[in-house]
Amino acid sequence: PAGAQGPAGVGTNIIRRSIIDLADGAFTEIDTGAGVTPISVQAWFRDGDSWFDVRSPTGNNVATCGACGDGSDGVYAPTVDAVLNGGQYDFESFSIPNGVTVTVQGGSPLDVRSQKPVKIAGRLVVTPGRAGGHSGGTWRGTSGSGPGGGQGAGGRTQSGAGGGFGTRGQNGANTTGGSTYGGQLLTELLGGSGGGGSENNSRAGFTAAEGGKGGGAVRIVGPTISVTGSITALGEQGGRGNGGGGGGSGGSIWLRGESVNLNNNSLSVAGGAGGSAFTQGGLRGRPGGQGGFGRIRIDTSALTGEVSPSPERGTADRLAIVPSSKIRVYQVTQGVVRIENYAGSPRTIRVVIVGADP
Secondary structure, three states: OOOOOOOOOOOOEEEEEEEEEEOOOOEEEEEOOOOOOOEEEEEEEEEOOEEEEOOOOOOOOOOOOOOOOOOOOOEEOOOOOEEEEEEEEEEOEEEEOOOOEEEEEEEEEEEEEEOOOEEEOOEEEEOOOOOOOOOOOOOEOOOOOOOOOOOOOOOOOOOOOOOOOOOOOOOEOOEOOOOOOOOOOOOOOOOOOOOOOOEOEHHHOEOOOOOOOOOOEEEEEOOEEEEOOEEEOOOOOOOOEOEOOOOOOOOEEEEEOOEEEEOOOOEEOOOOOOOOEOOEOOEOOEOOOOOOOOEEEEEOOEEEOOOOOOOEEEOOOOOOOEOOOOEEEEEEEOOEEEEEEOOOOOEEEEEEEEEOOO
């Protein structure tokens, strides 16, 4: 390829030229020694006798991702426990450090897009009944809210059934668990459904209980995603009574990154347990039904780690620098550039790193 010239505002000072042979799935890092100096990376990969531009962007953030937003909401990196309301965010970077818990509140699902790699070493906790999760049935024996709401208990011989979503809710005593919905591959952010409540019958000395709330919904998009902490969208346990309330179903977690690295079981969309029961006024208690699992979807070309239930897999469209080539070039720390090859075969890559003019 022709010689490189730095873009406006960066300069024309070439500080490194390299030709690199990378096996499929391999990577290398180049320490330019530039520190905080703005740099630009221009890269080409060879296919046969031709070279193709990887189209790396300018500035200190070398990563590029067509689906990762515009960064207009700045950097999200809390140092203490925090609350994040649901809604759509376009962050420049999104990270939760070890020891920090971020609790998701508000009525809307959480939809995060990050221009830089996402790193979650702490805990992201979606509150049941918030962020798109549905409410449980009341102590009047109503069914849980949502498409898979568990059936409410209508008498003293009944208990609330669990809400359904990715799997059916468990039946209660003489009540039917909620059904599945949403399809195997999530196409929209959906929350879990509530468990059924049990009815109050004061003349018979019957203590009722509310159904558990359904888990909320979260989607995170970034060039890469690392979860060494946890993301949970759990259903809530049903209330305790002579007839226990049904548990809410788990919510949904949707991750989109060219590579996704998970600690085993770092994602959870488990349903809430059925409410426990006690004997009152000579009436034998009946526990509520367990809420069903929610759904997990992961769009990526490279997944490490295991979760339960097994995630549905989508495509990584618009997440790589050049989706067809699967060559990724980005800055991992200031002045250190990482080149990764997920093309499915070995690649020869030419890299020119340009810094500010001296």
